[in-house]
Amino acid sequence: EKGGFDHFMLKEIYEQPKAIRDTLAGRIKDGLVDLSQEVGLTAESAKQINKIHFVACGTAYHAGLVGKTVLEQLTRIPVEIDVASEYRYRNPIIDEHTLVVVVSQSGETADTLAALREAKKHGARVLAITNVVGSSVSREADDVIVTWAGPEIAVASTKAYTSQLIAIYLLGMYMAQLLETSVVASIGNLLDELQSLPEKTEEVLGQADKIAEFTKSIVHHEHLFFLGRGMDYAVALEGSLKLKEISYIHSEAYAAGELKHGTLALIEEGIPVISLATQHAVFEKMVSNIQEVKARGAHVLGLASEGDTELLKSVDEVMYIPTIHDLFAPVLAVVPLQLLAYYACVERGYDVDKPRNLAKSVTVE
Numbered sequence: 242e243k244g245g246f247d248h249f250m251l252k253e254i255y256e257q258p259k260a261i262r263d264t265l266a267g268r269i270k271d272g273l274v275d276l277s278q279e280v281g282l283t284a285e286s287a288k289q290i291n292k293i294h295f296v297a298c299g300t301a302y303h304a305g306l307v308g309k310t311v312l313e314q315l316t317r318i319p320v321e322i323d324v325a326s327e328y329r330y331r332n333p334i335i336d337e338h339t340l341v342v343v344v345s346q347s348g349e350t351a352d353t354l355a356a357l358r359e360a361k362k363h364g365a366r367v368l369a370i371t372n373v374v375g376s377s378v379s380r381e382a383d384d385v386i387v388t389w390a391g392p393e394i395a396v397a398s399t400k401a402y403t404s405q406l407i408a409i410y411l412l413g414m415y416m417a418q419l420l421e422t423s424v425v426a427s428i429g430n431l432l433d434e435l436q437s438l439p440e441k442t443e444e445v446l447g448q449a450d451k452i453a454e455f456t457k458s459i460v461h462h463e464h465l466f467f468l469g470r471g472m473d474y475a476v477a478l479e480g481s482l483k484l485k486e487i488s489y490i491h492s493e494a495y496a497a498g499e500l501k502h503g504t505l506a507l508i509e510e511g512i513p514v515i516s517l518a519t520q521h522a523v524f525e526k527m528v529s530n531i532q533e534v535k536a537r538g539a540h541v542l543g544l545a546s547e548g549d550t551e552l553l554k555s556v557d558e559v560m561y562i563p564t565i566h567d568l569f570a571p572v573l574a575v576v577p578l579q580l581l582a583y584y585a586c587v588e589r590g591y592d593v594d595k596p597r598n599l600a601k602s603v604t605v606e
């Protein structure tokens with residue numbers, strides 16, 4: 242049942258190219274995104290939306306963090322994001338002009354479901370991104386985009402997350418088409434990039450040995466840092482959660498520019514710092530943040546796009562992801578971090594698929 246893999250998590254990491262392909266399948270027609278079968282928005286009703294709220298928990302929340310940037314860039318509608326357990330109690334400002342996007346692999350997370358009900362009570366349109374057809378969330382939402390990742394068995398979410406990102410990209414482009422925003426002019430190019438993701442994800446998986454090797458340098462540490470800017474920061478948070486969740490190594494993800502506001506004090510000789518530098522608009526800024534931690538003796542693994550060899554000068558080791566439009570880089574950037582968490586867990590001898598104290602679906606509040 243593990244298809245030759247030692248653990249479900251590893252199998253699911255390797256299923257990502259297929260999960261991405263399946264989530265894209267049938268949703269791109271004649272050079273445009275077509276979600277008309279699943280999303281009831283029309284050009285008319287889309288134009289009535291004046292804000293978007295992402296609500297989710299854990300890894301799904303981290304997908305929403307990427308979603309905030311994606312939807313703002315593509316639709317130019319302001320986007321807020323909350324963890325569901327906060328959203329439902331903070332008396333958020335919701336009305337019939339609000340689109341609430343709930344993201345949930347299982348579709349059964351109690352706080353997410355409660356947030357959905359709260360949003361509906363206030364007249365919002367609720368769109369669910371879920372991996373389980375017929376789940377509570379999918380039944381109660383107005384619109385549902387199913388992620389076709391297939392069953393996810395490992396407690397640590399991997400292929401569900403990348404499929405959620407794909408659903409978010411499709412939603413963003415579809416709304417851009419309905420709203421006729423300026424990105425529509427370049428939709429063909431965006432779709433080419435989006436459709437290149439399965440193959441490029443394969444390429445990243447092809448570098449698994451390199452990650453396994455690097456993991457040896459972190460497994461004996463009790464603390465480490467992930468740094469990134471923009472969407473790389475969102476991915477850093479996901480990488481940090483994954484590592485904590487299964488390897489029990491404590492880590493913190495930081496927006497790289499925030500380091501000097503306190504946390505730099507914790508950077509000492511030998512501490513591993515995983516630095517994401519896939520976002521071209523902030524690449525130079527990221528390089529200088531890396532130099533700051535290097536100057537304090539950190540052991541830095543850099544993650545950059547192929548060709549951005551400049552990073553080599555400032556890091557100890559570097560891994561490259563294939564060149565891709567910045568908007569889609571999170572899909573490729575998260576894969577090495579998933580593998581890092583996986584190998585760290587295996588090296589430390591813990592139960593990969595069933596980490597302590599956690600359940601796959603959190604149906605209590």
Ligand code: F6R
Binds near residue numbers: 299348
């Ligand atoms: C982490 C993880 C959890 C879930 C969270 C939400 O690897 O799997 O953080 O993402 O419990 O679950 P769903 O998406 O089912 O609502």
